[in-house]
Amino acid sequence: MTEAIVVERDGDIVTWTLNRPETRNVISEPDMIEAFEAAIADVNRDVTVRAVVLTAAGPSFSSGGNVKHMRDREGMFGGSPVELRGGYRHGIQRIPRALYHCEAPVIAAVNGPAIGAGCDLALMCDMRIAATTATFAESFVKLGIIPGDGGAWFLPRAVGLARAAEMAFTGDAIDAATALEWGLVSRVVEPDELVPTARALAERVAVNPPQALRMTKKLLREGQHQSLESLLELSASMQALAHHTQDHQEAVAAMLERRPPRFTGA
Numbered sequence: 362m363t364e365a366i367v368v369e370r371d372g373d374i375v376t377w378t379l380n381r382p383e384t385r386n387v388i389s390e391p392d393m394i395e396a397f398e399a400a401i402a403d404v405n406r407d408v409t410v411r412a413v414v415l416t417a418a419g420p421s422f423s424s425g426g427n428v429k430h431m432r433d434r435e436g437m438f439g440g441s442p443v444e445l446r447g448g449y450r451h452g453i454q455r456i457p458r459a460l461y462h463c464e465a466p467v468i469a470a471v472n473g474p475a476i477g478a479g480c481d482l483a484l485m486c487d488m489r490i491a492a493t494t495a496t497f498a499e500s501f502v503k504l505g506i507i508p509g510d511g512g513a514w515f516l517p518r519a520v521g522l523a524r525a526a527e528m529a530f531t532g533d534a535i536d537a538a539t540a541l542e543w544g545l546v547s548r549v550v551e552p553d554e555l556v557p558t559a560r561a562l563a564e565r566v567a568v569n570p571p572q573a574l575r576m577t578k579k580l581l582r583e584g585q586h587q588s589l590e591s592l593l594e595l596s597a598s599m600q601a602l603a604h605h606t607q608d609h610q611e612a613v614a615a616m617l618e619r620r621p622p623r624f625t626g627a
Contacts, residue, residue, distance in 0.1 A: 365396040367418075368403075373411040373567040374560065375404060375465075382419025388478055389426040389437055389453050401459045408626045411567035411574060413463070414559045415486055416470035422495065423479025426453065431504065449509050453478060457511040460485040461582065464575040466566050470559035471495040472552065474534070481508065484515035487578065488562065489546040491537040492555040497545060498534035499525070518585065519545050570608035570624045 367378040377400055379386040381393065388394070404410045417423060431438045437448035460467065460482075469486035474496045483489050483497070491497075499516055501508050508516075508529065517525040520543045528535065537549045550558045566574065576599045584592050603609055607627040615622035 365390070365393040366400055368400055370410075373409060373571075374414065374563045375400075375410050375412075376414045376416065376556075376560075379415075379417035379423060382417075382421070384427065385421040385424035385474075385476075386417045386419065386479070387425065387427045388423055388456060388482060389430070391436075391452070394452060394455050397456050398459050401463045405462070405464045408571050408575070410465050411569070411571045412563035413465050413467045414470055414556070414563050415467055415482075416556060416559065417472055419473070420494070421473040421479075422469075422471045422475040423482050424474065425477030425479040425481070425500075425510075428504070453510050456482065457485050457515070464578065465571075466574060466578055468559050468563055468566075470555050471497075471537075471546070472555055474498070476500055476534070477504075478510045478512070481510050481512040481515055484512065484519050484545075487581075490555065490559050490562065491540055491546040491549050492552040493537050493549055494552050495537045495540070495546075495549075496534040497528075497540050498532065499528040500532040500534070502530065503532035568624075570606065570612065571626045572606050572608060573603055576603060 364380055367380045369376045369378070379388070379393075381387060381390075404413060426438070427436070430436045434440075437452035438445065440448065466488070467486040469483040469489040471483050471489060471491045473492070473494050475483045476498045477500050480497045480499055499508060499512055501512070513529070516528065520528070524543050535543070537546065540546045541549045548558065580592065580596055580599065583595060587595070608624045611624060612622050
């Protein structure tokens with residue numbers, strides 16, 4: 362069987378490509394879940410990775426959960442209510458937990474339909490770029506189920522509560538232009554420009570010191586639920602660490618000497 366996620370590295374940037382086009386890149390299978398955890402663990406261990414691009418093989422970004430398995434009550438969709446709860450908690454919910462704690466910035470390059478948990482997968486990333494062929498649907502209600510993978514947490518943070526409610530209560534898809542208008546994505550490009558555009562954004566991120574990038578991402582995450590006082594305290598502690606990195610000294614020296622900096626992650 363082919364790899365569930367193809368991992369490629371070019372310099373300081375890693376690209377993850379969902380590699381199950383025959384299933385429209387469903388993400389509810391154990392091998393896909395394990396592949397996400399492994400890829401994220403590798404990035405977290407390697408501070409020299411400064412940015413990640415997540416995209417997909419084939420015409421779809423991700424169709425989310427395996428609907429055939431839902432029909433047949435197989436895999437994580439089988440068993441009693443107690444077993445099903447465990448199937449979600451120890452199955453697909455491992456992906457949002459892992460991605461939330463990915464230390465490097467992640468850019469979703471959404472090449473096609475992102476449906477259900479596939480839509481939520483894009484929302485789990487820090488930044489999103491869409492091809493004109495992309496669509497987004499929080500479509501769980503169409504199957505008589507609810508967002509079981511954290512969509513009710515991620516979606517309102519991306520588009521606001523009213524628009525999140527519209528997407529979740531209707532289950533209807535929105536096109537890439539609407540996603541841009543609503544702030545779900547930051548830009549829309551032609552399909553052949555998608556990965557180069559995501560790569561260009563990743564390069565703009567990757568020119569910066571990796572330790573500062575990772576601490577900044579942590580602060581943005583914590584700022585979503587901490588009080589201002591708590592975040593200021595955490596910021597002060599992280600800033601003390603940042604000031605003592607070699608990359609900070611290099612950044613200051615390069616600015617004063619009017620030359621490009623050379624960051625090492627130290």
